[in-house]
Amino acid sequence: MPATVPPRMPYACDPAASRGRLYPERLSTFRTEFQRDRDRIIHASAFRRLKHKTQVFVEHEGDYYRTRLTHTIEVAQVARTVAGALGLDTDLAEAVALAHDLGHTPFGHTGEDALAALMAPWGGFDHNAQAIRIVTALERHYAEFDGLNLTWETLEGIAKHNGPVGDPVPQALADYVARHDLELHTHASAEAQVAAIADDVAYNHHDLHDGLRAGLFTEAELEGLPLVGPAFAEVDRLYPGLAPMRRRHEALRRVFGAMVEDVIAVARARLAEVRPASAAEVRALGRPVVAFSPGMAAAVQALRGFLFGRLYRAQPVMDERARVTQVVRELFPLYLARPALLPADWQADVAAAADEAALARLVADYVAGMTDRFALAEHARLIGGGRR
Numbered sequence: 001m002p003a004t005v006p007p008r009m010p011y012a013c014d015p016a017a018s019r020g021r022l023y024p025e026r027l028s029t030f031r032t033e034f035q036r037d038r039d040r041i042i043h044a045s046a047f048r049r050l051k052h053k054t055q056v057f058v059e060h061e062g063d064y065y066r067t068r069l070t071h072t073i074e075v076a077q078v079a080r081t082v083a084g085a086l087g088l089d090t091d092l093a094e095a096v097a098l099a100h101d102l103g104h105t106p107f108g109h110t111g112e113d114a115l116a117a118l119m120a121p122w123g124g125f126d127h128n129a130q131a132i133r134i135v136t137a138l139e140r141h142y143a144e145f146d147g148l149n150l151t152w153e154t155l156e157g158i159a160k161h162n163g164p165v166g167d168p169v170p171q172a173l174a175d176y177v178a179r180h181d182l183e184l185h186t187h188a189s190a191e192a193q194v195a196a197i198a199d200d201v202a203y204n205h206h207d208l209h210d211g212l213r214a215g216l217f218t219e220a221e222l223e224g225l226p227l228v229g230p231a232f233a234e235v236d237r238l239y240p241g242l243a244p245m246r247r248r249h250e251a252l253r254r255v256f257g258a259m260v261e262d263v264i265a266v267a268r269a270r271l272a273e274v275r276p277a278s279a280a281e282v283r284a285l286g287r288p289v290v291a292f293s294p295g296m297a298a299a300v301q302a303l304r305g306f307l308f309g310r311l312y313r314a315q316p317v318m319d320e321r322a323r324v325t326q327v328v329r330e331l332f333p334l335y336l337a338r339p340a341l342l343p344a345d346w347q348a349d350v351a352a353a354a355d356e357a358a359l360a361r362l363v364a365d366y367v368a369g370m371t372d373r374f375a376l377a378e379h380a381r382l383i384g385g386g387r388r
Contacts, residue, residue, distance in 0.1 A: 009087035011276040013189050019152035022136075022180050023145045034091040037154040041095055044148060045141075046102045046134045047072075052371035054108035054324075065210050068108070071202060072101055078198035078260060079191075082290075085264045086271070088191050095150075096157035096195040103130030105368045106375040107324040114328040115364060122360040123171025130368055131158050133172040136180075138365055153279075156182045157192030163288070172361070186283045190267075193290035197263055200292075204303055205256040211311040212248060219248060225306055227299035231255050262296040327379045328367065334382060335363045341382065342366055 008014075015032035028036055041047055050069035066074075076097040083093035104127045105111030112127050119125040132155065136147040150158075159165065159173060165184040169177070177184060187193070208228070211217055223229040231254040235247055242250065270289045276282045282289060292300060311317065335341055339350045339359060346366060353359040370378070 006085070006087040008089070009271075011190060011271065011279055011282050012088045013092050013153050013191055013279045015089065015091070015151075021149045021151055023149050025149065032091060033151050034089055034095055034154065037148075037150045038091055038095040038098060040148040040150065041098045041102075041135070044102070044135070044139050046139060046369065047098065049369065049371050050101065050104075052373050053104055053106055054110070054372055065213070066206050068101055068104055071206065072098060074202040074206060075100065075195065075198045078201050079195045081260060082194045082198060082263055082267070083191055086190065086194070086267055086290075088194060092153055092157065092189070093191040093194045093198075095154050096161055096192050097198055099131055099135060099154070099158050100161060100195060100199060101127070101131070102134050102158075103127040103132075103368065105328070106370045106372045107321075107328065110321045110325055111328050111368075111375075114325045115332065115368060118329065118332045119360060119364050122357040123174075125364055125368070126170035126172065127368075128159065128162070129170035129173035130365075132176050133365070134369075136176050138369070152180075152182070153189060153191075155180070157188050157195060160184060160186075160188045161192040161196040163187060163196075183283070187285065187288055188283065189279050190271075190282050190289055193288050194267075197290050197292070200300065201256065201259045201263070204259070204300060204307070205252060207307050207311055208252055208255070208303075209248075211307065211314075214311075214316075216314045216316070217306075217310045219244075219251075221310075222306075225299075226302055227258060227296075228252075228255055228303065231258070259292070259296065259300070262293050263290060266291055266293050266296075324372075324375075327375055330383050331375065331379055332363060332367055335366065336360060339363070 053068035079097040
């Protein structure tokens with residue numbers, strides 16, 4: 001039978017009832033407010049830069065490995081599917097998913113860790129908070145405001161899709177909520193929760209693909225893992241003697257599908273139990289409504305443990321981490337000491353920086369916005385070394 005999409009549920013966010021934008025705008029004739037948010041994110045400069053930013057492997061290492069952009073597209077696809085199955089607003093879920101990694105530095109979490117340590121004296125660095133800074137201040141294309149002027153619901157989802165934000169609130173996020181309260185102490189909408197778990201589904205699935213392609217582990221080593229092992233066994237039963245690459249794809253798409261189906265089943269059960277009458281009631285529940293079942297959560301945790309040891313901490317990956325960490329560690333203090341090295345269109349902000357903390361935040365904005373290839377090229381140009 002063909003798939004059926006449930007009608008919009010009362011606990012879905014309604015774009016017609018949005019809390020609006022910081023700067024009021026005329027409504028669109030053809031698009032809902034959340035569709036406009038999604039489109040603005042896709043057209044943002046920061047979104048385009050994701051194509052040359054690391055997911056696990058540094059961008060230039062191979063054409064088939066995921067980049068931060070391809071990861072983001074996969075997250076958005078999962079988010080739309082799950083949100084549609086739950087009767088939520090698919091455009092809002094997609095918008096949050098598309099924006100969730102905008103704040104990432106070059107070289108992925110490695111670059112973020114390095115920049116967070118460098119920024120520790122001036123409020124630290126957090127990629128979720130940086131995403132808010134990008135969409136509210138750093139994107140400068142519109143005549144009437146800085147940023148993208150997204151709706152409250154999309155900003156809320158970007159800020160707290162992983163759950164309520166506790167103290168200390170990252171400085172970049174605190175600066176914004178001081179003038180536009182995103183209610184950081186509550187859970188986000190169900191749509192934002194969908195985007196968060198879609199991130200988990202996507203990276204656990206594609207990191208298996210990329211680790212296998214890189215030769216850091218084999219299919220045989222995966223067969224003892226819950227969820228993954230049974231998927232390979234089912235493929236072998238249905239398609240004995242299947243070519244290795246087809247076998248891999250068939251097994252891993254079953255892993256992917258099992259995670260998605262589990263999330264939908266659990267969310268439907270939780271929503272049926274609590275019966276929220278509005279998106280506000282979802283936020284006030286005090287616990288997420290979108291989650292893995294205990295059994296699936298345990299299987300995913302086992303998979304994460306395997307990937308941590310065999311992929312994220314594999315020696316080739318660690319060697320590259322050490323090299324690119326040094327790039328960030330050397331570029332940041334150089335720009336801080338010599339801000340005249342920043343591009344001409346940044347110099348007005350340099351002149352306006354009131355103190356060292358403001359200048360450091362500006363330098364962090366610039367370094368965080370770099371792509372992998374640009375950071376490597378700038379390091380080679382200004383400091384020397386280049387690629388080895």
